[in-house]
Amino acid sequence: MTRDELLVIAAAAAAFVIINIIMWSIIAKKERKAKGIAAAQDVSAEDRVNSVPAAAAAEGFELIDNIVIVHTTDRII
Amino acid sequence: MDYITACDTDIGISKKINQDSVCVKTANTATGKAALVLVCDGMGGLSRGELASAEVVRSFAEWFDAELPFELPDWDWKTAARNVISRLRRLNAILMDYGAHNGIQLGTTATGLVAVNNGFMTFHVGDSRIYRISDKLSQITDDHTFVNRAVKMGKMTPEEALTDPRRNALVQCIGVTGEVAPEVRLGTFEKNTNFMVCSDGFRHVLTEKELFEELSPEKTPDRSAMKSQLRRLIETVKSRNENDNITAALFRAEL
Numbered sequence: 001m002t003r004d005e006l007l008v009i010a011a012a013a014a015a016f017v018i019i020n021i022i023m024w025s026i027i028a029k030k031e032r033k034a035k036g037i038a039a040a041q042d043v044s045a046e047d048r049v050n051s052v053p054a055a056a057a058a059e060g061f062e063l064i065d066n067i068v069i070v071h072t073t074d075r076i077i
Numbered sequence: 078m079d080y081i082t083a084c085d086t087d088i089g090i091s092k093k094i095n096q097d098s099v100c101v102k103t104a105n106t107a108t109g110k111a112a113l114v115l116v117c118d119g120m121g122g123l124s125r126g127e128l129a130s131a132e133v134v135r136s137f138a139e140w141f142d143a144e145l146p147f148e149l150p151d152w153d154w155k156t157a158a159r160n161v162i163s164r165l166r167r168l169n170a171i172l173m174d175y176g177a178h179n180g181i182q183l184g185t186t187a188t189g190l191v192a193v194n195n196g197f198m199t200f201h202v203g204d205s206r207i208y209r210i211s212d213k214l215s216q217i218t219d220d221h222t223f224v225n226r227a228v229k230m231g232k233m234t235p236e237e238a239l240t241d242p243r244r245n246a247l248v249q250c251i252g253v254t255g256e257v258a259p260e261v262r263l264g265t266f267e268k269n270t271n272f273m274v275c276s277d278g279f280r281h282v283l284t285e286k287e288l289f290e291e292l293s294p295e296k297t298p299d300r301s302a303m304k305s306q307l308r309r310l311i312e313t314v315k316s317r318n319e320n321d322n323i324t325a326a327l328f329r330a331e332l
Binding site for chain 2: 058059060061062063064065066067068069070071072074075076077
């Protein structure tokens, strides 16, 4: 095997390794993103709010029952 | 006059997360009494159903705390109905936009009751239900399901609808369908009448007779009894192997 042939094989191997690294880092990034969404789904935080002082802003407005039960702490709004 | 209310929710026997959200609020105000009872059932087959139901419940809860007190002096039911419909449509657009940006689909039912003194308004999107329970039990919301629509159009019998594989498919809910047409009804409270709002997981395996017998005004004279009767039925539902999350709220205006 000549020196040139060895260089071509080395270059091809290097290109193969680089392409693999790029490909697997893209896959890993996508998996992390997907896991982020899935992990948030597993959060089961039951949030029971029993007092909201904002309601007291209006004169004569007094909360008697005040139960809000949700199962995530994430917010969109 | 007084308002009595209670609610309960349970993850059920097989789901990993409770996607239902519930809210009960009552208040004494300068112009009388006010209440909000709301059950939202996040879509089991969709991603982040619990987020969708939580956002709708939070939105209405914040409205009750921060906006309703200032609307009460000039309270008008027709304006209130328009505002509720606008809020539900706005929430629908927000959830759809969030889903589109995150490459997911999230949705929820929204079924509730707003009470001011001796008047009330029910609002409804999806297949959660409101029942009126007095000397009889009557369902006062219409299921927004494919099979219910087919039955109404005469394309399916009620018996076929019970076993049709599409029986859980919704024709509208908050966050999934481009347009929502909320069902809104106005009414006046009558003596000895309970209102029960529930997710489909609560009612699937209970008969109307059981709902009537266990949640009648006579069986639920106070808040504590309401709470214990709801829990009792939830345990019954679980013992009958219901797979869904289970949520219900009970409300009565004591005239």
